[in-house]
Amino acid sequence: MNYRKMGSLPWEVSALGFGCMRLPTSGIIPLVNERTAIEIIRYGIDRGINYMDTAWMYHMGQSEKVLGRALAGGYREKVKLVTKLPMIFVRKTADFERYLDEQLARLQTEYLDIYLFHMLNQVNFDKMKKLELLAKMEKARDAGKLRHIGFSFHDTLPVFKQIIDFYPWEMAQIQYNYMDTGVQATTEGLQYAHAKGIAVVIMEPLKGGQLASPPAEAQAIIDQAPVKRTPVDWALQFLWNRPEVACVLSGMGSMKMVEENCSSAERSGIGSLTDEENKVIDTLAETYRQKIIVPCTSCHYCMPCPSGVNxxxxxxxxxxxxxxxxxxxxxxxxxxxxxxxxxxxxxxxxxxxxxxxxxxxxxxxxxxxxxxxxxxxxxxxxxxxxxxxxxxxxxxxxxxxx
Ligand code: SF4
Ligand code: SF4
Incomplete structure (x- = not known):
């Protein structure tokens, strides 16, 4: 595994982080397949992954519970553990402790390495300020329940800059991939946060899996490229090539994915792509943009629908x-x-x-x-x-x- 600087934090992070929002599932109402999930999480850690990302909402609460069980038996000590305050459910200031304490219990841990405000956009940012939740974060940090404070982000660049400038954050999690360089936080936001010493962690590196299944035109570009890589490898190397990126999260749901992504991470490096390879990625991005109709990342935040629409x-x-x-x-x-x-x-x-x-x-x-x-x-x-x-x-x- 390759390790990278985690912004201004005093530890290095694995190039690849384990995102626990797409764990293996089974059944019509999908339940996490716990045995396989634990197996692949532990395998990832054994391969050198030291950053585990989850959230209250992932797999409707199962993700944190399963991750807690996966980290038993000595695995907790090998990783940085990160989860998120579910801002869309928080109604009053006192909700902070309620969620944090329940999350610590689910994760079977005394403390979180980083606690994030989940899904900050203008509305949730205003709510965070109104309910004075940063003071709660700091109090919990002083009490030893969490070590660092950050946020995950889904809005536009001006909102991102507003949030970044509001507080000395230690970490920001943004959606970024070779198709999304100009949306959400954008490349400018990534550079802006990095310049302030904030560790930037990337989510949705494959745009909800869309970059893993190329349309025929994109596959043809990949087939003719000077270097043989899978579609996933191209997408991941694009991110690791950038000095501003600390860690790339991948929501891994099978042993094969963990295996392949760990191998990709081992080949990664800042500035490792040639001009020719960067050109391949630019062409791929353009090809995808012409094809994708709805930019859905399958995050499931919109679910459940009261009318049952999947x-x-x-x-x-x-x-x-x-x-x-x-x-x-x-x-x-x-x-x-x-x-x-x-x-x-x-x-x-x-x-x-x-x-x-x-x-x-x-x-x-x-x-x-x-x-x-x-x-x-x-x-x-x-x-x-x-x-x-x-x-x-x-x-x-x-x-x-x-
Ligand atoms: S439509 Fe639903 S699943 Fe798709 S990106 Fe939006 S919230 Fe996520
Ligand atoms: S019925 Fe339509 S608009 Fe209402 S939640 Fe379901 S998908 Fe959304």
Missing amino acids: IPQNFALLNNKSFLRVGKFSGKIVQWMVSRNYRHLAKNSRQLAENKENGRASLCTKCNACVPKCPQKIAIPQELEKVAAVFEKGKKIASLQG
Whole structure:
């Protein structure tokens, strides 16, 4: 494993961090497959990962509990443990202790290495100030319940700078990948935070897995590149190449992913990509941008939907369909499989009763309950209309592509 500077903190962090938001699951209402999850988490630590990231909301609370059990038996001492205050659920100042104490119990630990305000945007930032939650953070730090203070971010560059300038943060977690250099915190925000000595940790390096499954045009660029890499490796090396990046989180759900990502991390280095390789990445980004219809990262923050719509799954199917190679026989088979997957989503209340939270786009009642929860600011009901139009009314996907 390669290790990197963690901003101004007095320890080094593994280039790869273990994100626990996409642990292996099984069942229709997905439950974390605990045995496999513990196995892959411990394997990652044995390979040198020393940074574990989770949150109250991940896997509806199961992530913190499973991680706590995975870190028993000596693993806790080998890692920096990070979780997040769920800002969208916090209503009053006293909620701070309630969540922190419950999270420490779930994680079976006396202290957190870093505690983050989860999902700071303008609304949550204003709430953080109004409820004086930073004072609570500092008090908890003085009491030994946490060591460093940070935040995870989902908004635009001006809001990011406002937050950065507000407090001497020790760490910031941002969404960044080779397609998102100009959205959310952007490259400018990454450099801004780094220049202030703040450790910047990257989430969504694969844009919710989208950069792992390239459309045919992007795969052709990868196949012709001067260096042979997988799509995932290209995306990760892009990040590790940058001096401003401390650690890259990957939400790993299988032993194969841990194995491959650890191997990538071992080959990583600041400034290690050539101009030619950087050009490959620029071309890949442009190709993806022309294909992706909905920038959903499958974070599940919008779930559950009161009408049972499986929002991320509907968007994933639409994006998958937009990637497919039209005209090739193999592409037609995959097209058919994507459409079949859509048909398998519940289409009425009877099917929903059997298949909870797995409904298709046309079940959306446009209640808008999901919209403020989406960090990507996706107009979910309107985008779901497009999904229904393509899969249920035969609208041509090309008419939706940029
Ligand atoms: S707007 Fe549609 S998808 Fe969103 S919560 Fe309401 S019914 Fe569900
Ligand atoms: S629609 Fe938004 S909140 Fe829902 S899964 Fe996608 S990115 Fe996350």
